[in-house]
Amino acid sequence: MSLPTPNASPAANSSLAVHVRGVSKTFGTGEAAVAALKGVDFDARQGELLMIVGPSGCGKTTLLSVIAGTLNFEGGELDVFGAKLHQMKPRAITEFRKRNVGFIFQAFNLIPTLSCIENVCVPLLINGVSRRVAERKAAALLEQVGLGTRGNERPLNLSGGQQQRVAIARALVHEPRLVICDEPTSALDKDTGGHIMDLLRDVARHPDRCVIVVTHDSRVFQYADRLTEMEDGRVQRVHDRSGHFDEEGGLK
Ligand SMILES: Nc1ncnc2c1ncn2[C@@H]1O[C@H](COP(=O)(O)OP(=O)(O)O)[C@@H](O)[C@H]1O
Ligand SMILES: [Mg+2]
Numbered sequence: 001m002s003l004p005t006p007n008a009s010p011a012a013n014s015s016l017a018v019h020v021r022g023v024s025k026t027f028g029t030g031e032a033a034v035a036a037l038k039g040v041d042f043d044a045r046q047g048e049l050l051m052i053v054g055p056s057g058c059g060k061t062t063l064l065s066v067i068a069g070t071l072n073f074e075g076g077e078l079d080v081f082g083a084k085l086h087q088m089k090p091r092a093i094t095e096f097r098k099r100n101v102g103f104i105f106q107a108f109n110l111i112p113t114l115s116c117i118e119n120v121c122v123p124l125l126i127n128g129v130s131r132r133v134a135e136r137k138a139a140a141l142l143e144q145v146g147l148g149t150r151g152n153e154r155p156l157n158l159s160g161g162q163q164q165r166v167a168i169a170r171a172l173v174h175e176p177r178l179v180i181c182d183e184p185t186s187a188l189d190k191d192t193g194g195h196i197m198d199l200l201r202d203v204a205r206h207p208d209r210c211v212i213v214v215t216h217d218s219r220v221f222q223y224a225d226r227l228t229e230m231e232d233g234r235v236q237r238v239h240d241r242s243g244h245f246d247e248e249g250g251l252k
Pocket of ligand 2: 060061062106182
């Protein structure tokens with residue numbers, strides 16, 4: 001009889017939301033091949049807002065896409081709230097993502113033929129929520145991001161910053177455990193960006209949820225529990241709030 005090994009799986013440590021070990025991703029083949037992730041190790045805890053910073057092209061968006069289950073990868077382990085995505089079939093990953101992940105893309109990815117409220121409804125409708133309930137929740141979320149009066153408009157009638165806020169409402173509406181954001185405040189002025197970060201902070205206060213934010217925007221570092229620096233396809237350093245942030249919340 002074999003005894004169970006303590007902590008045999010990283011998921012056994014219930015405080016981890018995301019656990020990435022030795023994950024690689026190469027785009028293209030032969031001479032055109034680009035190694036975007038080079039055996040990256042990365043952790044995010046439950047109940048935290050974790051920021052990822054690093055120079056353009058270092059693999060931030062690629063890492064977010066892998067964690068969200070939207071991009072396949074070579075080798076390594078990826079554990080998200082106990083689900084071992086590296087062992088799961090594509091259909092199971094899609095099902096997992098639908099329920100558990102909210103993704104704010106750099107390019108918003110709103111559906112141009114749908115109104116704002118219909119866009120925000122999508123994650124609820126694909127999870128089987130009735131249209132009536134979905135519309136009520138979507139309207140409440142649009143209100144929270146300051147777009148309560150714009151629900152019936154098409155996204156292209158809105159400014160870049162407003163479209164970004166619709167995308168944020170859509171990522172939060174089904175209350176996913178994991179919220180992943182690629183530069184969520186890049187098109188927003190300081191006050192709106194701060195308001196969006198307050199919303200994301202509220203999500204991260206739930207002990208069984210987690211928010212991961214890629215950002216270039218040093219004005220929002222103060223909202224992070226931890227900050228992960230990436231460079232050339234790997235995590236270089238992780239800064240904890242204690243000791244590594246200055247009084248304004250910037251990096252020392
Ligand atoms: N779909 C793709 N096809 C080819 N190369 C890509 C693709 N996506 C990203 N890359 C390359 O992978 C590297 C990492 O990109 P990315 O993850 O977008 O970086 P970041 O988000 O940090 O700016 C870059 O060299 C980029 O050019
Ligand atoms: Mg990017």
